[in-house]
Amino acid sequence: MISGNRGDSLSVADGTWTNAGSAIFNGRIRGLFGTYTAGNLGVQPLHLQCPVTVSGLPCPRAPRVTSAPRPPDAPCDLPIRPEPPTPLPCPATAPEAASRFVSSACGCSRQNHPMKPTPAIEPPPLTVSLIPVLRDNYVFVIHGAGPGPAAVVDPAVAGPVIAWLESRDLELVAILHTHHHSDHIGGAPDLLHRWPSAAVIAAAADRARIPHQTMGVADGDRLSLLSHSLEVLAVPGHTAHHIAFVLHPYPEPASNPPAPDLFCGDTLFAGGCGRLFEGTPAQMKASLERLAALPEATRVWCAHEYTLTNLTWAIAECPEDGPIAARLAAVRRLRADDLPTIPSSIALERATNLFLRADDAEELGRLRQSRNAW
Ligand SMILES: [Fe+2]
Numbered sequence: 536m537i538s539g540n541r542g543d544s545l546s547v548a549d550g551t552w553t554n555a556g557s558a559i560f561n562g563r564i565r566g567l568f569g570t571y572t573a574g575n576l577g578v579q580p581l582h583l584q585c586p587v588t589v590s591g592l593p594c595p596r597a598p599r600v601t602s603a604p605r606p607p608d609a610p611c612d613l614p615i616r617p618e619p620p621t622p623l624p625c626p627a628t629a630p631e632a633a634s635r636f637v638s639s640a641c642g643c644s645r646q647n648h649p650m651k652p653t654p655a656i657e658p659p660p661l662t663v664s665l666i667p668v669l670r671d672n673y674v675f676v677i678h679g680a681g682p683g684p685a686a687v688v689d690p691a692v693a694g695p696v697i698a699w700l701e702s703r704d705l706e707l708v709a710i711l712h713t714h715h716h717s718d719h720i721g722g723a724p725d726l727l728h729r730w731p732s733a734a735v736i737a738a739a740a741d742r743a744r745i746p747h748q749t750m751g752v753a754d755g756d757r758l759s760l761l762s763h764s765l766e767v768l769a770v771p772g773h774t775a776h777h778i779a780f781v782l783h784p785y786p787e788p789a790s791n792p793p794a795p796d797l798f799c800g801d802t803l804f805a806g807g808c809g810r811l812f813e814g815t816p817a818q819m820k821a822s823l824e825r826l827a828a829l830p831e832a833t834r835v836w837c838a839h840e841y842t843l844t845n846l847t848w849a850i851a852e853c854p855e856d857g858p859i860a861a862r863l864a865a866v867r868r869l870r871a872d873d874l875p876t877i878p879s880s881i882a883l884e885r886a887t888n889l890f891l892r893a894d895d896a897e898e899l900g901r902l903r904q905s906r907n908a909w
Contacts, residue, residue: 658762658785663796663836665875666699668692671840672718673877675798676700677761677782684708686760688780688798689838691718693725706730709760712737713800714777715744719838723747738769741776752778770802770826772819773809777802779826781833794832797881802826804837805879806845806862807906808890808899816900820893827891831882842866842876848909849889852902858886 659679666674668691676696678685682704688711690696700707707730712720720737727733727747736758739751752758754769766781782796801809802819803826811819826835846863853859862883866876884891893899 660784661761661763661782663782663834663878664699665836665877666695667840667875668695669718673836673838673840673875674722675836676705677796678703678705679761684761686711687726688836689713689719689800690722690726691720693722693729696722696726697729707733709734709736710747711780711798712745713779713798713802713838714738714774715741716774716801719800720745738776738778741774754778768825770799770822772811772814772822773801775813777809777814777822779803781829792832793830794834795829796834796836796878797826797829798836798838799826800838802837803835803884803888803891804839804845805835805842805876805884806849806859806866806888807841808888808903810907811900811903815896816903817896819890819903820896820899823891823899827881827885829881831880831885833881834878835880835884836878840875840877842879843870844909845906846887848906849887851909852889852905856887859889862887 661677661679664676664678666676668674672689672691674690674692674696675688676685676699677688683706685700685705685707686709687696687700687707690710707726710723710726710733712723712735723735724747727735734749735745735747736750736752737745737748739748739753742748742751750758752767754767756767758765758767760782763785764783766783768779768781770777770779777800779800779802780798782798784794797803802822803809808819808823814822843863843866846859846866849859850856850863869876889902890899893902
């Protein structure tokens with residue numbers, strides 16, 4: 536039995552299928568799409584027409600077993616045309632995808648194919664590395680300890696990213712975009728030329744401005760990325776459809792404070808926030824409050840090295856502020872050695888970021904105008 540709703544992650548066979556929602560994929564497939572992750576083999580788009588048959592599994596539209604049944608007259612939020620059950624093709628017939636589903640003789644991990652039992656394997660921890668590009672952009676790489684799959688966030692350019700990945704025998708399996716600006720998506724075409732089967736994850740609402748999407752996402756979606764949970768947050772303000780990604784540790788440590796990794800693009804910066812190109816101060820305030828509510832230990836991977844300028848401005852605004860002054864001194868030392876000031880943390884931003892400390896949208900708007908003029 537498999538059933539689920541938008542955003543659910545479901546255990547299937549030896550991996551996890553994440554239902555990213557209903558969709559019309561590339562204008563052709565009407566049904567469900569999601570990701571299937573087996574072991575540490577990476578994220579893989581899995582497009583399922585509905586109803587699906589995975590060893591006789593019924594359609595995911597069915598009411599969840601563990602929740603109250605949907606009233607019979609309630610509209611279904613998954614616009615799926617009725618079709619007879621369609622057997623899923625064996626991924627072994629798709630060479631590009633087969634290498635990531637290697638658990639049986641035919642290369643297929645689905646339950647209706649002969650397969651070897653795969654023990655539950657705790658996925659290895661992930662590391663985030665940053666690649667400085669252009670004048671002050673960072674491209675982030677999410678990867679394991681050695682050669683294997685990797686994902687990149689906001690690739691402004693491709694060349695340095697390809698070289699970085701190839702030098703470490705990393706295979707790109709996913710590209711994440713926080714928003715549509717060229718210094719966040721510009722490298723995607725050449726990366727896809729090098730790794731054509733990589734998934735492209737971005738805001739579905741911005742499909743017109745962020746091309747190559749294979750997985751459009753929205754606020755609240757949960758995906759499985761490299762066997763770890765990836766949460767999507769809508770954070771409008773810098774752009775209308777800006778999103779942030781929260782990569783949760785797996786398993787969530789019971790004894791330690793949770794320390795997710797936040798990829799917030801141009802919404803929250805170390806000591807600052809993004810310009811309001813398509814949003815209002817109220818929208819940015821709400822977005823920053825969502826991010827500030829994440830665990831204090833959350834690592835903040837913002838997409839630009841603006842920290843020194845932000846804190847220099849902030850201390851001019853608040854000359855007597857001890858935490859800001861102390862942070863500015865530390866940042867000056869880092870930058871003097873040409874070292875990054877990223878990642879920050881939610882705790883540090885709460886203490887020293889004037890935009891997070893703003894009482895209301897009006898104050899945030901005034902601060903933003905002051906920072907614009909700095
Ligand atoms: Fe931007």
